[in-house]
Amino acid sequence: MEFDPLLLARIQFAVNISFHILFPTISIGLGYFLLFFRIRFTLTGDPTWEFIYAFWVKIFALTFALGVVTGITMSFQFGTNWPGYMEQAGNIAGPLLGYEVLTAFFLEASFLGIMLFGKSRVSNRVHLLATAVVALGTSLSAFWILSLNSWMQTPAGYGYADGVMVAKDWLAVIFNPSFPYRFFHMLIASLLTASFLVAGVSAWRMIKQVDGPATKKVLNTAIIVAAVLVPIQIWVGDLHGLNTLKHQPAKIAAMEGVWETERGAPLTLFGIIDEENKTTHYALKIPKLASLVLTHQWDGEIKGLNEFAGEHPPVAPVFWAFRIMVAMGMLMLAVSWWSCYRLWRYHTLAGFDLKVLSAMTFSGWVAVLAGWYVTEIGRQPWIVYQLIRTEQVVAEHGAGTVLSSLLAYCSMYIFLMISYIGALRYLSDKPAQSLSLLHEYTPATSTEERN
């Protein structure tokens, strides 16, 4: 069997980055939840907030660790898989990654120690500060990496020197046209992912009747946060889409399955994409809606894939990923608002409501992955939009080497995913108090002997 090295490299990179993004997505959002729990405790002195913090900080630590180790992999993957990218665009990509390490990685990693293990060693104020620093650090990290990703989608502020790309204007590079949209879309996505995780696990704990009042409190918090954020996310997502239409019309054409440029384009809800014959079979269409959504005019013109022959992404994955993301968003809207209504009406959730929330625990992951597939596959065949093609920068490893490392990564990730979900299950079934006992093994030394 023949393997295409480009395809293998892309699959490997996709596997690594897909697995990686799951964990930062949670920790970026969960960091702010933890900060909120700590602030609430500091202000009210209500110990239930401490229980909540004690429970969630463990899940945060586990998630953060997975994010760190899979992220280290990413820092090497640029070089091992796409050496040509770094040779051609390294003058721009390098510094952005560098600023991520300098301003965010050390900050998060260092203060995480105090946040996790330092409560008895520093004052509450310092501990609160450490928690805030970790939360901000994760967002700062997202800032730089999304800036770089956005620059690859909508390059700006660059020039050429000695045959490679250089930055002419760093502010234009960092705040490139799609960056603000992508940054806020992703930040809110993280908060939503964390909300549904917190709500889902708490619903599970309600069903199991673990930590009664504390669990109820955190469940309510998560539901309200989700109900407020989902509509904002839909609005930001719409703005992001309009920005994409302006800068990457080929991606929009693939997302909407528009084969020919047309005015008053219908919105295809579902259909079977047939790339060979350039058509969508069994398409379920709503007349003129695509034009209305994208141009905010009934007769607005949508550029079709016919205008980007040879330079547009594969249609089916982008088309489907987009639909999955949107469907997940709608589901999140329905569930969060329904739960809010039930809370307002009955002051507590029970039975079916809890089961639904619990089933939605990882809904954020599905939406985030689908969204990233839309934007990343949607950028193909370019690695830097309309400037550098992905196939030009791939490393020349033997297919055997890449295939075996890919298999090793995949088995590792499957094992880790099973362990992660297993640990979450295990932790969720136990009260937060007894969890702290897990760590109460005999100290190596008594307090008096300590220096």
Add this chain to the structure above:
Amino acid sequence: MEQALPLIFVAVMGLSLLLYVILDGYDLGVGLLLPLANDEEKDTMIASIGPFWDANETWIVMGIGVLLIAFPRAHGIILTELYVPVTLMLLGLILRGVAFDFRVKAGAAKKAMWNTLFFLGSLIASTAQGWMLGSYVTGLNDSVINSVFSVLIAVSLPALYIMLGATWLLIKTDNALFEKAVGWAKRSLLPAAIGLFLVSIATPLVSDVIASRWFQLPNAIGLLPIPLSCILVFALLFFILHKPVAQLRQMNAWLLFAGPVTICLMAAIGLAYSIFPDIIIGRLSIWEAAAHTDSLRFVFYGVAITLPCILAYTVFIYRVFSGKAEALSYD
């Protein structure tokens, strides 16, 4: 400025990688020693590195990051050539990093498995790093003799890490574990010394470039303090560690930890002298590989501002968690 920037960045990269070897070295070393301890001691050993390992590991990201930022061409070549050991190292680091958390969070039944995986991850990562170092020093071509050399470093580096780990435990533990750590430190001396000795002998043999840099007068005389101080450190450690344990308890254990740190420092200086001014020995100099001056300047401001801050809060964290390790608790 244009000439100085690549120099500054190669120094920052060297410093980061040196800090990585020392800092992650001791926690990898603790991981390598884990199977020798009983269950209770295992917990204490993990507790001794708990608040630090994450930041320690960030130094390799920093080192590789600087390589990427300042020398993008070298980054591409080096990581492409080192594909296999890099992949192994990453898998090892992943296993170890997550085992850290899973061993106390996945339930008592699975703790033994995660302890084993913590050890295995540490072992894979540290040998892979040795292999990477070996291939790098020999100029990234895998002839038979170079591969033998890489294997040699691959088994020596873990010995050095064990030295770092055992002396770190002298700082962080007492009671029975302290006594065990003294034993581990003693036993790590010989393998580490032999490893370092063989590597020092072999390096000029496998690389003509390095041989010519070392064996010419008067440089050879100026370089003498490097091997001499290593010999001195090994001798001192051997002498001190064979004192009665009760006497060792009274000592400031940081002085013992300074032993392997000095060896790392000397090895780094020796290595830097061997390689400089190349970034890939005999193939690419730091000037040829350097990124565009504007990019370097842009990052230089960031480094100048943040690196002192990073070092400052790193010191702060070590102060907060100074003293003997206690049980890891989120309270």
